[in-house]
Amino acid sequence: MTAVDRPVRRERGVTNVLSHGFLLLWGALTVLPLLWMVLSSFKSNAEIIADPWGLPGALRFDNWARAWTGAHIGRYFLNSAIVVTGSVTLTMLMGATAAYVFARYEFRGRQLAYYLFVGGLMFPVFLALVPLFFVVRSAGLFGTWTGLVLVYAAYSLPFTVFFLTAFFRTLPTSVAEAALVDGAGHFRLFFRVMLPMARPGLISLGIFNFLNHWNQFLLPQVLLQGDDSKWMLAQGLAALSVSQGYAGDYAQLFAGLTIAVVPVLIVYVVFQRQVQSGLTAGQLK
């Protein structure tokens, strides 16, 4: 018995080492570039060029200051915060109300309207880019944050409606019926009963939309050209990456990137569970 058992066990030991090896390797592939970015944000340009693997000689926060004010990363950061606050609020409000109607009410054209929304999931945004540019321009919203907020919300509706409709359907109907019997109106029912009950779903989707809007680059690049005082963070970083190619200020670029990554990292670590479930749940349904 033991004689047969032993080689098997040894073989498993080897696969265990191997599997851990691969897991570690991929972990390193993920972490190293990011770690290198953070370390380089403290280095001087001479240090960066001389030895990519070297440690920074001192914690040079002036790199960060140069990125924050010199490259206007600070301003873009604030711009993004303002726009994303508006767009996430609008997306959640519109998404939740539409989804609630789709999930809870029967009316003519419901299927059609629902599939109109969900159909938008299929196509990449860049296909609509050219006409969108003109729609936004003829609405007088070109180069404005209002335009950006509306467009972000519009393009987030397919997934938000899809996800929240499924979520509202899972909520028990008995509570809603009881509230109606008690004389609550339909509006009151939604805001006082259904919305609080849907909180877990709303939080997941809120984080999902926040990350998407915060990271958005294509839409501002097209709809917010020109006036660089209004730019979003992603635009500022892209410009910084391009200008680094000419100016050779590596440290400033790394500092800018690090400044952009840190808040996302914090949100991610704190809300990890919701982020992962929010981002993956839609695909599992």
Added chain:
Amino acid sequence: MKHGKYPLILTFLVPPLLLYVVFVVSPYLQAFQISTTDWMGYSAQADPVGLANFKALWHDDYVWNALRNNVVLLALVPVLTIALGLFFATMLSMGGRRGRAGVTGVRGGAFYRTVYFFPQVLSVVIIAALWKEVLHPTSGLFNGTLRAVGLSGPSWLGDPRFAFWCVLAVMVWANVGFYVVLFGAAMSAIPREIYEAVLLDGASRWTTLRRITIPLLWDTVQVAWIYLAIAALDGFILVQLMTNGGPNFSSDVIGVRMYDTAFGSETKFGYASAIGVVMFFLTLSVAVLALRAGRRERIELS
């Protein structure tokens, strides 16, 4: 009580619908109309030219070159990402030491998942800028490492032989973690007893993966395939920021073609829309094909 639901339906549905139709549906529809004109953008002048744009497209070598790259992405990115995703998800959920408890995940599985997933929450801009520096010919992490062991690396993104493959690799890098978590979640829904039973029967890990896990995850794999296929036909921002299609169009993709045609030096909006329309149908047919090809007997658990 049925009374009074219509005010709510109207106030709740009309604003989102309006927003959606104006900014999403109408641009997609207009793209079709614009694609049959010779519109040069900022002027109001746009004459219908029928299918001339599509004919020109057919003979446009740059478009074909870009499309070829998209096809390579389409062939490789989903396969590589799903294979790596399944591999790591399997490792994490059942690669652990087998004790009396049967099948277990490796120690630190949650930590690995957290790390792997992280690139998913980063902006493409950050990923592109970071990898551009990592692959920098002189000051990059990559060539720095090669130099440390006495090799000299090429100028990755500046070399037509490598630029495209670098972009492809970064695309896989950025996506794998998401699918590790996605497949992991789907795997955790598979009852442990099934694994314990087949392992008792002496099945190897490879057989278990092939015969048990993948069939049971098939729906999820299929969805992953569709999403990755759509991403591979896009790939636009990553390419634009890392190489802008260069050097010498070696890493060009259709999205960059379209963007340059519309917002580059020429502002050929009609022609760009025609490219968009072709991509629209390509994306649609790839998605439908993936759904068709992936159809299998559905296995119900429980």
